[in-house]
Amino acid sequence: MSDASPIISIRNVTKRFKGAPSPAVDDVSLDIMPGEFFVLLGPSGCGKTTLLRMIAGFEIPTEGQILIDGQDMALVPPNKRPVNMVFQSYAVFPHMTVAQNVGYGLKIARMPSDEIDTRVREALELVKLDGLAGRRPDQLSGGQRQRVALARSLIMRPKVLLLDEPLSALDAKLRAQMQFELADLQDEVGITFITVTHDQDEALSMAGRIAVMNKGDIAQLATPSDLYEFPANRFVADFVGSVNIFEGTLTLDEPDRAAVDCPGLGKVYLNHGVTGAHGSQVWIALRPEKLYLHVPGEGKAVREAARDAPEGHNFARGTIKGMSYLGDITLYEIRLESGAMIRVSRPNLSRRDQEDFTWDDRVSMHWRADSPVVLLS
Amino acid sequence: MEDWKRGRAMFATVAAAPLTWLTLFFIIPMAVVWLYSFGTNRGLTDIDISGTLVNYQRALEPLYLGIFAKSLVVAGITTVICLVVGFPVALAIVFSTDRWKPWLLLAIMLPFWTNLLIRTYALMAVLRTEGYANQSIGWLHDRFGSIMPLVGLPAPGAYEPMNLLYNNFAVILGLVYVHLPFMVLPLYAALDRLDRSLIEASLDLGAGHIRTLLAIVAPLAAPGIISGIIITFVPALGAYLTPDLLGGPDSQMIANVIERQFKRANDWPFGAALSFLLMYATFIAIAFQAVKAKQAERRG
Numbered sequence: 177m178s179d180a181s182p183i184i185s186i187r188n189v190t191k192r193f194k195g196a197p198s199p200a201v202d203d204v205s206l207d208i209m210p211g212e213f214f215v216l217l218g219p220s221g222c223g224k225t226t227l228l229r230m231i232a233g234f235e236i237p238t239e240g241q242i243l244i245d246g247q248d249m250a251l252v253p254p255n256k257r258p259v260n261m262v263f264q265s266y267a268v269f270p271h272m273t274v275a276q277n278v279g280y281g282l283k284i285a286r287m288p289s290d291e292i293d294t295r296v297r298e299a300l301e302l303v304k305l306d307g308l309a310g311r312r313p314d315q316l317s318g319g320q321r322q323r324v325a326l327a328r329s330l331i332m333r334p335k336v337l338l339l340d341e342p343l344s345a346l347d348a349k350l351r352a353q354m355q356f357e358l359a360d361l362q363d364e365v366g367i368t369f370i371t372v373t374h375d376q377d378e379a380l381s382m383a384g385r386i387a388v389m390n391k392g393d394i395a396q397l398a399t400p401s402d403l404y405e406f407p408a409n410r411f412v413a414d415f416v417g418s419v420n421i422f423e424g425t426l427t428l429d430e431p432d433r434a435a436v437d438c439p440g441l442g443k444v445y446l447n448h449g450v451t452g453a454h455g456s457q458v459w460i461a462l463r464p465e466k467l468y469l470h471v472p473g474e475g476k477a478v479r480e481a482a483r484d485a486p487e488g489h490n491f492a493r494g495t496i497k498g499m500s501y502l503g504d505i506t507l508y509e510i511r512l513e514s515g516a517m518i519r520v521s522r523p524n525l526s527r528r529d530q531e532d533f534t535w536d537d538r539v540s541m542h543w544r545a546d547s548p549v550v551l552l553s
Numbered sequence: 554m555e556d557w558k559r560g561r562a563m564f565a566t567v568a569a570a571p572l573t574w575l576t577l578f579f580i581i582p583m584a585v586v587w588l589y590s591f592g593t594n595r596g597l598t599d600i601d602i603s604g605t606l607v608n609y610q611r612a613l614e615p616l617y618l619g620i621f622a623k624s625l626v627v628a629g630i631t632t633v634i635c636l637v638v639g640f641p642v643a644l645a646i647v648f649s650t651d652r653w654k655p656w657l658l659l660a661i662m663l664p665f666w667t668n669l670l671i672r673t674y675a676l677m678a679v680l681r682t683e684g685y686a687n688q689s690i691g692w693l694h695d696r697f698g699s700i701m702p703l704v705g706l707p708a709p710g711a712y713e714p715m716n717l718l719y720n721n722f723a724v725i726l727g728l729v730y731v732h733l734p735f736m737v738l739p740l741y742a743a744l745d746r747l748d749r750s751l752i753e754a755s756l757d758l759g760a761g762h763i764r765t766l767l768a769i770v771a772p773l774a775a776p777g778i779i780s781g782i783i784i785t786f787v788p789a790l791g792a793y794l795t796p797d798l799l800g801g802p803d804s805q806m807i808a809n810v811i812e813r814q815f816k817r818a819n820d821w822p823f824g825a826a827l828s829f830l831l832m833y834a835t836f837i838a839i840a841f842q843a844v845k846a847k848q849a850e851r852r853g
């Protein structure tokens with residue numbers, strides 16, 4: 177098996193549930209490479225779990241094909257597939273101890289019991305649960321139960337580990353910690369991970385590649401930074417991170433520059449071309465952290481700062497209508513002169529930075545010519 | 554939530570009627586019968602409660618102990634068959650689609666709404682020598698009999714109807730028929746509460762369906778299985794009508810003997826003693842369940 181051949185190949189898979197008006201998964205094609213940390217990201221009900229369950233064998237595709245390691249899985253039942261799943265609800269067996277839970281799969285596989293004991297001990301060490309082997313699941317915290325579920329799957333050394341929102345039941349701090357631990361673990365064991373989440377921070381921090389799903393479709397498949405910096409459409413731009421979106425008309429489109437006239441924002445200049453028909457309707461996506469705020473009177477400085485754009489471009493004025501201090505940054509809601517609202521975030525680089533602006537202050541802002549993203553859909 | 558305890562007057566008012574009812578129609582009659590069991594017959598209707606243990610002594614004679622043992626065995630076999638048949642039925646209902654579920658449950662409960670006597674006579678119509686069961690088997694027998702010469706086998710003789718009625722087989726069949734809903738409903742309730750993802754997790758870890766059933770489903774449904782066993786076993790142990798109508802001369806169960814004491818033999822004290830022995834057996838069964846339930850609870 178060379179690294180070039182995908183471990184999981186999803187080919188034109190559609191899943192229609194009986195009685196549902198639209199398919200839960202709609203003609204999805206995906207290749208997942210061995211050793212990848214792959215994340216399925218999307219809003220509730222977009223079909224993430226359904227896709228994962230089809231890989232595990234708990235749902236049968238209405239159309240299309242799923243190959244694991246080159247083998248068609250159509251007729252292979254879940255207990256014969258070389259994948260394991262960590263369920264959203266953990267599904268830890270309540271009538272067994274931690275050790276019995278973790279060793280269950282090996283016992284099914286008729287491994288000698290002393291060997292099971294060794295492997296269970298290793299697996300519990302891996303997920304940092306050593307010492308809890310004799311506990312019952314109801315004596316564990318949510319995070320510990322989740323690790324039991326993880327160890328129970330990892331011990332099987334599957335080719336692919338499927339994780340359905342593995343961290344959703346944890347508090348923010350533990351979740352952040354587990355995100356790192358999961359990523360480390362994946363590095364350590366070298367198993368392909370496919371994780372489902374609807375939490376974009378989680379996806380960005382863990383994933384090698386992310387597939388953003390929308391209504392059963394894949395809206396974009398990209399690395400975390402590409403997804404964030406080069407979203408393919410309004411859905412992705414809006415779902416991943418925070419964004420300002422303005423409708424506009426493409427007025428200039430050359431290989432090395434382009435301009436969009438946005439009634440809400442003003443004239444937007446880009447230092448690269450856009451492959452869109454001249455005069456067509458487009459959308460400008462501008463992330464809050466890519467806008468620079470200035471107090472009035474700094475006009476010259478602003479124009480200086482925005483000098484990579486022609487005069488009168490990439491510059492706007494407004495009034496602060498809301499602000500929220502988040503510690504590391506402050507978020508401002510600004511009403512532009514056009515009446516449209518825009519969100520701008522500003523890092524609190526020094527302790528008193530948040531005092532620079534307050535409600536109803538008149539401010540101006542600029543952004544760089546490579547910051548806006550032009551979206552065609 | 555403790556309020557109802559503190560509102561004594563209110564509680565007393567609400568509880569008075571049912572308590573009176575229970576005392577008048579349950580506890581007092583039971584106490585009377587219990588006292589009878591320590592009495593001796595004096596004439597046709599006169600019972601002298603002398604505190605004698607003669608009735609119990611007689612009840613423990615091999616003849617009656619044998620019938621007790623036999624009743625236990627029959628009720629036990631009935632319960633086991635109900636469990637073996639009822640478990641897949643309950644599973645099938647749990648995993649049926651929402652559209653079918655209410656109808657399947659209805660089909661299980663339907664016999665409850667038909668008189669036991671009618672159901673038993675219906676079963677007799679099926680099991681009689683000229684009944685539907687024998688007719689159908691005879692028909693199949695004749696069909697195959699006419700085919701067998703064609704494929705070179707000797708033709709079998711004429712069909713001899715089987716004796717399906719008035720024997721222990723008929724009693725057990727009747728008891729299973731009557732008690733199956735008692736088994737299916739608690740099993741259904743227990744299985745329906747089971748988290749499906751546990752079953753999927755077991756399959757995911759490589760276990761087959763049978764293995765999953767034994768290692769995951771059965772232990773988790775244990776409380777339902779035990780209450781199913783108890784509420785099937787207890788009425789089956791005291792079954793009267795079914796052995797009376799479907800059984801042969803050697804199929805009588807303890808309830809039939811008790812009935813005879815109260816009616817034909819007119820030996821109320823002895824009947825009372827037998828009744829209370831039956832009740833003690835029932836209590837033991839229920840206590841057993843309580844202990845098991847406690848254990849299950851402690852295991853979490």
Ligand SMILES: Nc1ncnc2c1ncn2[C@@H]1O[C@H](COP(=O)(O)OP(=O)(O)OP(=O)(O)O)[C@@H](O)[C@H]1O
Nearest residue numbers: 193194196200219220221222223224225226227374
């Ligand atoms: N067994 C089912 N029968 C009918 N419809 C279903 C079934 N399972 C899922 N669906 C539907 O399919 C769609 C996708 O569901 P799915 O569970 O895959 O969503 P999801 O992306 O995992 O959402 P969430 O983030 O809320 O878990 C939903 O509209 C859901 O209602």
Ligand SMILES: [Mg+2]
Nearest residue numbers: 224225226340
């Ligand atoms: Mg889901």
